[in-house]
Amino acid sequence: MEAELNQPLLEARGLGKSFGGTVALDGVDFAAFAGEVHAIAGANGAGKSTLMNIIGGVFPPSAGTLHLAGAPALFDSPRAARAAGVSVVYQELAVLPLLTVAENVHLGRSGGFSRRRLVAETEALCREWGLPLDPRAVAGELSIAGQQLIEIARALAGTTRVLVLDEPTSVLSLGERDRLFAIIAELKRRGLLVLYVTHRLEEIFAIGDRVTVLRNGRKVATLDVSATSQAELVRLMIGHDVRERFDLPPVPSAPRRIEIEGETPRGKVRLTLNSGEIVGLAGLVGSGRTRLARAIAAVDREWPMTVRIDGKPLRLRSTGDAIRHGIVYLTEDRKRDGLFRPLSIVVNASAASLGRFSRWGLLAPKPEREATEAVLRRLRLVARSLHAPVSELSGGNQQKVLFGRALLCAPRLLVCDEPTRGVDVGAKDEIYEILMDLAADGVAILLVSSETKELLALSHRLLVMRDGRIVREIVGRTDEHAVLMAATGAA
Amino acid sequence: MRRTLSAAAIWLVLLALLAAAALLSPGFLDPAYLVNIVRQAAPVGIAAVGVTLVMILGGVDLSVGAIISFAAVLCAVQMEGRVENIPFALATTLAASVAIGLFNGIVIAFNRVSPFILTLGTALAVYGLTQVYSGGTARGVVAPGFREFFNFRLGDLVPVLALTFVALAILAEAALRTTRYGRSLYLVGSNRAAAALAGLPIARLTIATYAISGLLAGVGGIALLARSGVSSTFAGRGFEFDALAAVVLGGTTFEGGRGNVAGTVAGVLVLFVAFNMVNMLGLDYNSQLIVKGVIIIAASAAYTRLNRDPG
Numbered sequence: 021m022e023a024e025l026n027q028p029l030l031e032a033r034g035l036g037k038s039f040g041g042t043v044a045l046d047g048v049d050f051a052a053f054a055g056e057v058h059a060i061a062g063a064n065g066a067g068k069s070t071l072m073n074i075i076g077g078v079f080p081p082s083a084g085t086l087h088l089a090g091a092p093a094l095f096d097s098p099r100a101a102r103a104a105g106v107s108v109v110y111q112e113l114a115v116l117p118l119l120t121v122a123e124n125v126h127l128g129r130s131g132g133f134s135r136r137r138l139v140a141e142t143e144a145l146c147r148e149w150g151l152p153l154d155p156r157a158v159a160g161e162l163s164i165a166g167q168q169l170i171e172i173a174r175a176l177a178g179t180t181r182v183l184v185l186d187e188p189t190s191v192l193s194l195g196e197r198d199r200l201f202a203i204i205a206e207l208k209r210r211g212l213l214v215l216y217v218t219h220r221l222e223e224i225f226a227i228g229d230r231v232t233v234l235r236n237g238r239k240v241a242t243l244d245v246s247a248t249s250q251a252e253l254v255r256l257m258i259g260h261d262v263r264e265r266f267d268l269p270p271v272p273s274a275p276r277r278i279e280i281e282g283e284t285p286r287g288k289v290r291l292t293l294n295s296g297e298i299v300g301l302a303g304l305v306g307s308g309r310t311r312l313a314r315a316i317a318a319v320d321r322e323w324p325m326t327v328r329i330d331g332k333p334l335r336l337r338s339t340g341d342a343i344r345h346g347i348v349y350l351t352e353d354r355k356r357d358g359l360f361r362p363l364s365i366v367v368n369a370s371a372a373s374l375g376r377f378s379r380w381g382l383l384a385p386k387p388e389r390e391a392t393e394a395v396l397r398r399l400r401l402v403a404r405s406l407h408a409p410v411s412e413l414s415g416g417n418q419q420k421v422l423f424g425r426a427l428l429c430a431p432r433l434l435v436c437d438e439p440t441r442g443v444d445v446g447a448k449d450e451i452y453e454i455l456m457d458l459a460a461d462g463v464a465i466l467l468v469s470s471e472t473k474e475l476l477a478l479s480h481r482l483l484v485m486r487d488g489r490i491v492r493e494i495v496g497r498t499d500e501h502a503v504l505m506a507a508t509g510a511a
Numbered sequence: 512m513r514r515t516l517s518a519a520a521i522w523l524v525l526l527a528l529l530a531a532a533a534l535l536s537p538g539f540l541d542p543a544y545l546v547n548i549v550r551q552a553a554p555v556g557i558a559a560v561g562v563t564l565v566m567i568l569g570g571v572d573l574s575v576g577a578i579i580s581f582a583a584v585l586c587a588v589q590m591e592g593r594v595e596n597i598p599f600a601l602a603t604t605l606a607a608s609v610a611i612g613l614f615n616g617i618v619i620a621f622n623r624v625s626p627f628i629l630t631l632g633t634a635l636a637v638y639g640l641t642q643v644y645s646g647g648t649a650r651g652v653v654a655p656g657f658r659e660f661f662n663f664r665l666g667d668l669v670p671v672l673a674l675t676f677v678a679l680a681i682l683a684e685a686a687l688r689t690t691r692y693g694r695s696l697y698l699v700g701s702n703r704a705a706a707a708l709a710g711l712p713i714a715r716l717t718i719a720t721y722a723i724s725g726l727l728a729g730v731g732g733i734a735l736l737a738r739s740g741v742s743s744t745f746a747g748r749g750f751e752f753d754a755l756a757a758v759v760l761g762g763t764t765f766e767g768g769r770g771n772v773a774g775t776v777a778g779v780l781v782l783f784v785a786f787n788m789v790n791m792l793g794l795d796y797n798s799q800l801i802v803k804g805v806i807i808i809a810a811s812a813a814y815t816r817l818n819r820d821p822g
Contacts, residue, residue, distance in 0.1 A: 319708060340710030349708065357704035362768055363697060371698050372709035378691040425709070 027090050029054040029213045030075070030106075030182050036083035037070050044070040046237040047084065052230075054181065057204060057214045059224040059245070062234035063257050063446030068217050071234070072184055075215070076108035077101030088182070107175030108184040115167040117160025124159045125173045142173070149176055150206060152199070165196035172203065183207060184215040189223060201227050219257075219444045221250045233257055254445050266452065266477055269460035271297045278433050278464050280316055282325035284308065286488040289323075293433065293464040298455060300479030301468045304507050308488040309468045310352060313435045316466070317349030318342040329432065343372055346432030350422055350439060352468070354415075358422050361411040365403055366392045368410045368421050373428040395424045399454060416447020423454055434458060437468045452478060472500045521761055521777040528784045535791055542668060548783050549673040550662075554579060554735035554747070556676045556779040559754035560683045561727030563775045566758055567687070568720050569700040569767025570626040574615060575728035575754055577637035578608050579747030582732025584641050587651025587741075594654050605729045611637060612725020616718035634751065653740055661737035672734055677776075679727065684772040696720065701768025756807045757782055781806070 028051035037045040045067045052058040062068045074081050077095030086093045088104055095101040098108070115124055122142040126133065133141075142155035151169050159170060168188060175183050185204075189197045204214055204227055216228060224231050225245060232242040233256040240256045275294035282289045289312060293299050303309045315323035318336040327334045327347065336342045339349070351358045360368050369392045370377055377388040393406060399420040403413060410421055419439065426434055436455070440448045455478060459465055469475050475482060482494040484506040492506040532539040539545075549556075558575040565572045582604045589600035615633055619626050645651075661672045687693035695716050699706040707713055735746055760778030763770025785806055789799045 338710065338712075339708055340712060343710040351705075351708060357702070357708050360698055360701040360705055360768070362701050367694065367697070371706070371711070374691050374694060374711075381690050381692060383689055383691055383694060 028052060028087075029089055030215075031087040031090075032071075032075075032084065033087070034084035035071070035074060035081050035086065037074060037079070037081050043237055045074070045081070048234070048237075048239045050232045050239055050242055052213050052215065052232075054213050055208055055211045056229040057208050057216055057227050059228040059231040060215060060217045060234065061219060061221070061224060061231055061253060061257060063219060063444050066234040066257070066446075067237040068219075068234060069186070070237075072108060072186055072215075072217055075101070075106060075182075075184060077106070102175075102178055102180075105179050105181035106184070107178065107180045107182070109168065109171045109175065109186065109188065111187045111190060113164070113167045113171060115159045115170050117158070119159055120155065121153050121157050121159055121162070121170055121173075122155035124170045125155070125177055127174065141177075145173055145177055149173070150203065163196075165192050165200070168192070168200070169203075176207075180212065182213045182215065184217065186217045187219075188216075189218070189220065221253055224253070225250070235259060258446050258449050266456060268298065268478070268480055269296065269456060271295075271480060272462065276330055276432070276462070276464075277328075279328040279331075280325055281328075282312075282315060282323055284312075284323050284488040289325075289488075289490055291483060291490060293466060295432065295462045295464050296459050297480045298459050298465045298467055298478055300475035300482040301466060301485060302472060302475050302482055302503050302507055303485035305470065307485040307507065309485050310437055311488070312485065313437050313466065313468050314349060316433075317347050317435050319349055327433075343429050344375075346430060347435070348372070348426045348429050348431040348433070349435045350426050350437060352437035352441060354418055354422060354442070359410055359418060362409055365396070365401075365406045365408060365410050365413070365421055369396060369424040370428060372425050376428070391428060392424065395427050396420065399423055399427075400450060414444070414447070416443035416450070419443050419447065419451065420454075423451070427458075431458075431463050433464045433466065435466045435468070438470065439467070440469070440471070440474065472503050476500065476503070521774055521781065524760075525777050525781050525784065528781060528788070532784060532788050532791070535788060539787075539791075546669050546673050548780065548787060549676060550670045550738065551787075552779050552783040553672045553676040554731040554738060555750050555753045555757065555782075556731075556776065557679055557734055558724075558728045558731035558750060559757045559775050559779055560680050560772055561724030562751075562754045563758050563761070563763050563770060563772050564683065564687075564696060564720050565626075565724045566763045566765065567696045567700045567767060567770050568717065569703065570619060570717070570721070571630065571755070571765065572615065572721065572724045572728075573627065573630040573751045573755070574611065574633040574637060575724065575731070576747045576749060576751030577634040577641070578611055578725055578728035579732040579735055579750050580743075581611075581637050581641045581644075581747075582608050582729040583736040583743075583746050584645050584651065586733055586736055587653055588645070590651065590654040590657065592652035592654055594656055597654050597657060600654075601733065604733060605726060608725045608729025608732070609722050610725070612722040612728070613718060615725065616721030619721065620714040620717040638748075653736065658737050658740050661734070672737060675730070675734065679730070680772050680776050687771060692716070692719070697768055699767075753779075753782060753803075756803070760807070 031051045032048055035045055035048040048071060060068050060071065073079055075086065077098045077100050080094065080096065088106070093104060095104065095106070116127065122138040125142050125145065126138050139155045146153045146155070151173055153166065153169050153173060159167060188200060192200060207214055218224065228245045230242060231245055231253065233240045233253060235257060271294050275296055278293045280291050301309050301313065311320065311323060314320045315325050316327065317339065318341060319339050327336060334345050336345065336347070360371065366389055370388050377384050389406070396406065401417055401420045401424070403417060410418060413421065439455070440451050443451065455465055455467065467475065467479060476498065482498065482503065483490050484492040484494065484503060486507055486509055494502065529540065558579060562572050562575060585607055586600050586604040589603055590596045611633065615630055618624060618629055662670050664670050665674065687696065695711050698709065698711060699713055699716055703713065732747060739746065757778035758775050760781055761770065761774025761776070763774060782803065785802055786799055789802050
């Protein structure tokens, strides 16, 4: 079969998909060629998974067509897609843990093969493609990276021409990632089309030839990777430039003053925030940013702090006391001390304000659900149900649930520790909007971040920490260089 | 889907066991026989309700067997066979049981000691205390009317003892679902550090929950005394494991943050239906132990499969 030189191997024409009333994919056209690594980029909810599921035969499109080597391709099942040469390796791996590698690789092929023949064929396959797999090993005993290789081998055992990889590096270490990239390069050299679905921009630049960007279910652009930049991709993914400086709401003219004074091993710390003000806290790792943040909210008490609101000192002996006085800490580590993973979104959101939703020890489920729903709608949380476990959500949406928890406490001072860590660019932008919205409502915000750009864009005022002390206050315009100088002690 | 499946699993097991028992002997499904199983299960079952709360909080309580024994002996000795002593005997027994639970709770709340080791130590100490207190022999005489009250059959069918067990279980399940206390147990159990950040009073919750577990074990001891009528000093020995097995069978896990009392009740019933079947088959006590062990292993293996967190 001699394909025309310029004929795309895989082509989508006006592909659309709606679920109930929501449009997940809307008129997407794109073409990808044999021998290329074609990245599919987009923020969460952009339609990446929907596109991938149509290509992999999980469900049919509601509009448009898919063509494989010029011929219309309508897969009614993943099996049909595989038979036509399209294999998908999902983030959630589908490996049978009790079977051997060889048995897993040849899974689903009609029987009649001896164990020895399976092992021999798998061995040959792995040698051919350079996959470091032992056919006799039990799949469940391999690392996640090894199990991923099993799925790749399974795809290669057939007559695969298109291999779709879904966020393949999210579970890999750096070394494993490099090995995967080497394998992808080999697949490409042998003329496969690799569709690489990701929201990690640096990986697109590491292995991609071209990239198609989706936003809100539509295709925004297909670009040569060599002719674009991370900044341009981000702009395409979120629909506007990453702002260098936000139009911060003005601090009210007669603000409430929050004064914080404390003792660290290196001396006294003193800072003041006004209601409606966003104060950035910069500093290198180990400068004591997080320790100060946690001390202010009485989470840790090794650095004793006194907090005064409008001159009135507060007695904060526990995190509960701090929350009751409206001083709320948002953790930098969602997994460690933020989320209650098995519990529902509602339960997660209301966890710090149960007093508000109970009377004589009895919970009032209706006010709880309504208040939670209102707050999470304001934060534009995307979830199939508020009663679903919080562990189902993406990083950005999990962070919104934690914001919701903080908002339900009616905060006067919100201490945000790395609020955009581990969320994609789209969600990051939404979190910035949330912070400014809160400031406009009169909440004082202490923003701790290791991204100086973020601090510069979002703070009315910057404090720089070094060695457990606040060494500089910067009001007005400044740049990354000046902040770094202060943080390292060079200036 | 998986969640519903694992919640329903223990009830399916119970139904299957009952069906098997009915095949062995049609008399098994007679309502009088069935409520009798519930009556028989009451001492372990009541204690298991308390252990469920502790395990949802992320702890474990191995001292309930010892508290059952201690409570049974203490109550019998205080009664001295006289009706007018009953209120005082019940009050002191429950107070002593709560005190043991409070001790567990306070030590666990303010130290980094593992609940497993601590409550195991408490169990040994309380067994010893029971021996010393009773002089090592069955002492104390049950007052007239005491057993009659607990074994009285309402409507000629349901013994007060069985009713007590069911009522306490319903109360605990309602507390888990509808109270701030119940919600807090799930929060602390599923992520202690996050619960601390959310301002939950972890120490207070821990102390209260172990105290409740002690209290319920005390009630279990009184129930045991009412069921058997004699106070042997080792009456409750091994009950901690029956209770623990029932809780785990019912879907409450050692990691905390998951589970409920309804499952525990089903777990208790599975154990006791199985014992009764073994009895019916005429097997001896040692074979019963083997059956018990096999059931526990099979069920917990099934649960780890069902409850694996995909995230």
